[in-house]
Amino acid sequence: KGGGHSYQGTSDAPDSLLVWTRRMNAIALHDAFVGQGCAGQQAPHPAVSVAAGAMWADAYHAVTTQAGRYVQGGGCTSVGVAGLVQSGGFGSFSKNYGTAAAGLLEAEIVTADGAVRIANACTNPDLFWGIKGGGGGSLGVVTRLTLRTRELPEHFGGTSAKIRATSATAFRALIERFVDFYAEHLLNPHWGEQIKLDPDHTLHISMVSQGLDSTQAQAVWQPFFDWVAQSPHDYALVETPSIGSGPARRWWDVAWREQHA
Numbered sequence: 157k158g159g160g161h162s163y164q165g166t167s168d169a170p171d172s173l174l175v176w177t178r179r180m181n182a183i184a185l186h187d188a189f190v191g192q193g194c195a196g197q198q199a200p201h202p203a204v205s206v207a208a209g210a211m212w213a214d215a216y217h218a219v220t221t222q223a224g225r226y227v228q229g230g231g232c233t234s235v236g237v238a239g240l241v242q243s244g245g246f247g248s249f250s251k252n253y254g255t256a257a258a259g260l261l262e263a264e265i266v267t268a269d270g271a272v273r274i275a276n277a278c279t280n281p282d283l284f285w286g287i288k289g290g291g292g293g294s295l296g297v298v299t300r301l302t303l304r305t306r307e308l309p310e311h312f313g314g315t316s317a318k319i320r321a322t323s324a325t326a327f328r329a330l331i332e333r334f335v336d337f338y339a340e341h342l343l344n345p346h347w348g349e350q351i352k353l354d355p356d357h358t359l360h361i362s363m364v365s366q367g368l369d370s371t372q373a374q375a376v377w378q379p380f381f382d383w384v385a386q387s388p389h390d391y392a393l394v395e396t397p398s399i400g401s402g403p404a405r406r407w408w409d410v411a412w413r414e415q416h417a
C-alpha cells in the first residue's frame with residue numbers, strides 16, 4: 157500500500173499481510189541520471205528518485221516548488237507515486253508530457269524470491285516493461301522509482317465555468333458546440349483535465365493549461381463564451397467563467413497560493 161487510492165481496494169485485502177510504504181518517502185534530484193547498466197547506451201537525463209511511499213504532493217514540492225523543474229504525475233496530489241506509475245498514470249498535463257510511466261527511467265523492486273532488483277531499459281528490461289503499467293502489486297514490492305524531470309513552463313493556469321441550458325434541445329446544441337470547440341482549440345498539448353455534463357443540463361468546465369499566460373488563455377476561450385452569450389434565453393452562466401494563469405513554479409506551493417488567493 158502506498159497512497160491508498162486504489163479504486164478497487166487492492167491495497168487492503170482482508171486477512172492479508174499489509175506492507176505500507178508511507179514512511180519510505182525520501183526524494184533525491186539528479187542533474188544527469190544514467191540507469192544501472194546503461195552507461196554508454198543511454199543519454200543522461202535530469203531525474204528524480206522517489207521512494208515508494210511518497211505521494212505526488214511530496215514529489216511536486218521537491219521537483220517544482222523547490223527545484224523549479226517538472227515531473228509528470230497525476231492530478232490528485234494525495235495519490236501515491238508508486239501506485240500511479242505502475243498503472244500508467246495520466247495527469248493534467250499529460251497531453252504535453254506523456255504518461256507518468258513513460259517518464260520512468262528505473263525502478264528498484266523486491267521480487268517474490270526476496271531479491272532486490274534494479275529494472276530499467278538495460279537491466280531486467282522485461283521487468284521494467286511490466287512495471288510501466290502492469291498494475292500495482294503485480295510483480296513485486298517497488299521500493300524506489302526514478303522519473304525524468306523536464307523544463308518547467310513559465311505558466312500553469314485554470315479555466316472554470318458552469319453553463320446551464322434552459323431546455324434539453326439547447327443542452328444538446330451546447331454539447332455539440334463544445335465538442336467542436338474542443339477539437340479545434342483544446343485538443344493540443346496546452347490543455348488538460350475535464351468537463352462534466354450534469355443531469356440538470358449543466359456543462360461544468362474544469363480545465364487546466366500549461367504554457368499560456370492569462371491573455372493567451374482568455375483568447376482561446378473567447379469564441380466559445382461569445383457563442384454562449386449570443387443566446388441568453390437558452391443559456392445562463394451559473395458560475396462566471398474564470399480563466400487565468402500564474403507562475404508554474406507556484407502551482408503546488410500552498411503558502412504562495414494562500415497569499416495570492
Ligand SMILES: Cc1cc2nc3c(=O)[nH]c(=O)nc-3n(C[C@H](O)[C@H](O)[C@H](O)COP(=O)(O)OP(=O)(O)OC[C@H]3O[C@@H](n4cnc5c(N)ncnc54)[C@H](O)[C@@H]3O)c2cc1C
Pocket residue numbers: 157158159160161162163166167177208229230231232234235236237238239240242243244245246247248291292293294296297298299
Ligand atoms: C481521488 C483519486 C484521483 C486520482 N487521480 C488520478 C490521475 O489524475 N491520474 C491517474 O492516472 N490516476 C489517478 N487515480 C488512480 C490512481 O492512480 C490509482 O488508483 C493508483 O493505483 C493509486 O495508487 P496509490 O499508491 O495511491 O494506491 P494504493 O491503493 O496504495 O496502491 C494501488 C495499487 O498499487 C499497489 N502498490 C502500491 N504501492 C506499491 C509498491 N510500492 N510496490 C508494488 N505495488 C504497490 C497496491 O498493492 C495496489 O494494488 C486517482 C485515484 C483517486 C482515488
